Amino acid sequence: MRTRLITALAAGLPLAASAQSQLNLTQGVTEVSNRVYDLHMTIFYICCVIGAIVFGAMFYSMWRHRKSKGYKPASFHENVKVEIAWTVIPFLILVGMAIPATSTLLAMEDTSEADVTVLVTGSQWKWHYKYLDRDVEYFSLLATPRQQIENRLDKGENYLLEVDRPLVIPTDTKVRFLITSDDVIHSWWVPDFAVKKDANPGFINEAWTKVDEPGIYRGQCAELCGKDHGFMPVVVIAKEPAEYQAWLDEQERMQREAKAEEQRLLAMSMSMDELMELGERVYLGNCAACHQPNGQGIPGVFPSLVGTEMMLNDINGHIDIVVNGKNGTAMQSFKNMLSLREIAAVVTYERNAWGNNTGDMVQAADVNAYVNE
Amino acid sequence: MSEAPQTEPRPDNGRIIRRLLLTVAGMFAFGFALVPLYEAFCDLTGFNGRTRNEAAAVSTHQVDTSRTVNVQFITRNAQGMPWDFKAEMNSVRVHPGETRVVNFLASNPTGSNMVAQAIPSVAPGEAALYLNKTECFCFNQQPLQAGADTAMPMQFYLDPDIPEHIHTLTLSYTLYDMTANATPDVLAQMAPAN
Amino acid sequence: MSTVVGEMDHHDHHHAPTGISRWLFTTNHKDIGSLYLWFSFIMFLVGGSMAMVIRAELFQPGLQLVDPHFFNQMTTVHGLIMVFGAVMPAFTGLANWMIPMMIGAPDMALPRMNNWSFWILPFAFAILLASLFMEGGGPAFGWTFYAPLSTTYSGDSTALFVFSVHIMGISSIMGAINVIVTIMNMRAPGMTYMKMPLFVWTWFITAFLLIAVMPVLAGAVTMVLTDKYFGTSFFDAAGGGDPVMFQHIFWFFGHPEVYIMILPSFGIISAIIPAFSRKKLFGYASMVYATAAIAGLSFLVWAHHMFTTGMPVAAELFFMYCTMLISVPTGVKVFNWVATMWRGSMTFEVPMLFALAFVILFTIGGFSGLMLAITPIDFQYHDTYFVVAHFHYVLVSGAIFSIMAAAYYWLPKWTGHMYDTTLARWHFWTSLISVNVLFFPMHFAGLAGMPRRIPDYAVQFADINQIVSIGGFAFGLSQLIFLWVVIKCVRTGEKAPAKPWEGAEGLEWTVPSPAPYHTFETPPKVD
CATH class of the missing domain: 1.10.287.90 (Helix Hairpins)
Incomplete structure (x- = not known):
């Protein structure tokens, strides 16, 4: 036996x-x-x-x-x-x-100097990448649709291991990662690089890699970081150095143009319908994980947005909390994550959805006052 | 060890219990003693990249021009911190022993007076031992009136003993809103504005 | 064999005061031992049903049954209950029942404190479980409650969590003091330290570990409490604290805690294997020294749980070497058990089956532990299902199997009846198979890259998780057979003789079965 x-x-x-x-x-x-x-x-x-x-x-x-x-x-x-x-x-x-x-x-303690340094910042529940010495930075969020997670659609090949904007690094180059966190402890892990390093709030950690082959490499957050710990993947694309340079230049140009475009659009107002439509999209992508698609939140964990004092009467406080976040809570600052238009739209959406019906409209220029002044 | 057995607890039960309770109390205290012990240990070894929180003596070292170290600066805002905060340069190349001043620019875009505290962290951790700050805004809370901006200096030099293999040293500052926990003397500095 | 019937006096078990007050006010070590054992079994089922929720959610990719926040509460409370509610009280229960009988003492040294240390436990767990029903749910930060997830970012159930851990800690400390005083002062004449059964020895050392580290845990939860509610910043960088320091303090408790949950197992196995091999335990003295060595080393290895937090290489090397070193005394124990069996005259009653399964499965857990000790590869294993597989091998097929073995070994002594052998064998074989179906594939999931504590996973882990879940349900159901066996054994069954096992040794077998309410009122003489 x-x-x-x-x-x-x-x-x-x-x-x-x-x-x-x-x-x-x-x-x-x-x-x-x-x-x-x-x-x-x-x-x-x-x-x-x-x-x-x-x-x-x-x-x-x-x-x-x-x-x-x-x-x-x-x-x-x-x-x-x-x-x-x-x-x-x-x-x-x-x-x-x-x-x-x-x-x-x-x-693993390679002491040679790195050619590229990327600042990796974890927050609930996404990663942010910033290329030091270049004007390129962006958030990287789970790209798997809610419908797949909720079993309403068939799951894709890279279910839960796909992001909207992967990190891009050059091959055959020593890349140094500086890893930190905005809120709780996360852990940045890419099994194919044998790199796993904790992201500690207020402290920076160091890791490095030198990838031999171009390709797409997938990993996940490895330290319990709250509700959506299982939903913050890491995706890294390794490109040939020349291709990487071209990509980086392109990104830098695009980000500069986007900022200029944003300033140019400040003068333009959006209609209520446009705001509500864009706002709903932004809300579902960025806010619904905590505040829930119906705005009710989770009692005792994530506050409800329905019929509260701030939603109905405090438009300035509302914009401020979305722009700057609230210290010591999962409510983070969205000023670097969303464009002015998007912030304006999502605030408008929250003030008019689920029976809040304040009729308030917020425009990009209103938000600009909080972000840039 | 062949004492007579007893049905009643023997007189020295009390002594054992007292000693054990003393150990329990001691270990409870030790749990808290780990806090300063850990800090002392970090200061001694650079564990976790903490830098000393007080001014170092001015450099009297010979400048070692044979090598340079790239010192990178990273500025970050903690959640809910609305200030703009950045270093005047992303990085600087210094010779060990050479004293440099780097200004960090901060502005308070809000309509209210605020107090901030910058928390430093160094990577790699062991490099923290060799980073000597002779003057730093991070030693103190920084008040800033509504709408004002300021340049906060940080003067430092690298100890020439810094190991050969350290080519790059990253100093990061995370800026926290300490308005609610401001010390009275810091608040007093801002008082004229009101 | 278990069919042996001896002629003994069989008065009914209940000749002490009856009714609820008997249990509330009892200071009898056997009553309190039974209370502890029943309590731990109930907690085992409660914590187990949470594991069933976890496994049901993980049966398929996607979110089906529970939302991620509740899932996190389940993993957290499952861990807390199993560690503090199932394994530790079970060992305390066994200590209460057996230590006085093994050293020839009439009772524990501090019987009234004994009553207290048990009766505060149900309150601790009632508080913890009640927190699941409050607004925002119970603790959801993992049983390791890393700051700042457990401080700034936790819900208000944290206060209840801290309070309940404090009570558990006080209970454990009182239990440990009682064990130490009993062993030091209550041994029968001639029972020298080096004549004590190994179960007594391992518990003696465990009790010192408890005294040393439970207060540190109390300190850690206190700091969490003050950080969250009273404005301190032990673990908050903003105020000059450091979240990594929490992990150092926690694991300074946590690693010895791991040995608290396994050393008494070593004692149990060291009693059972010789009994059914009909041969004295090989290397008694080296067993004692190995236990002490493991306990000592356990204070030097805590940071191997934290290799990815960013430590200097020198520290990583130190903790790696110390951790590897622990496998030497642990290996000595395994070799001694095998040498005990070697050229013995073995029979395979149910306690022996569990003990043999323990030796093999615990050793597998030891191997994965050794792999985890190697820092560079730990970077890959850390916080994956490989770790989950490792510690469940050590704790379920290790600690819990040893507790099952102990229960079968001493049930005849406790109840005066033999257990139902057929049912017990069913329990063993279903448990053995299902525990491996449950935990063995987890190694693969972890190696392939599945992080722990996630409510949903990438599709390539689907097959493994399905197998694991099936194993989980089967293991859960198998434990109901155990409940059935125990209840049946308490109520009825063949009368057990004073010494139902041919090769068993020790003072506990010199008293009748069931053990009278008071034993060794006049001390036995030990040569």
């Missing part, structure tokens, strides 16, 4: 060991991740051998030394030599494990 278990276990092992399966650690696409993978397999095989010896002895004994076979018990109960041996030998095995482990760990 018992042997059945061991056969099952033994059958599972080679399965686990087959490279690049969905049952084993990824080898990844960096030198470090390959070393990590090799170390993982080495330690795993050592454990298997020790396991085979110990369990082998145990099963042999259970088979041979049983009362039903009339086996009479021996009377030994100590043996100093044996006891010293099985203290010393495991210790030596451990030393053998510690040597490659130490060298891999030290290899």
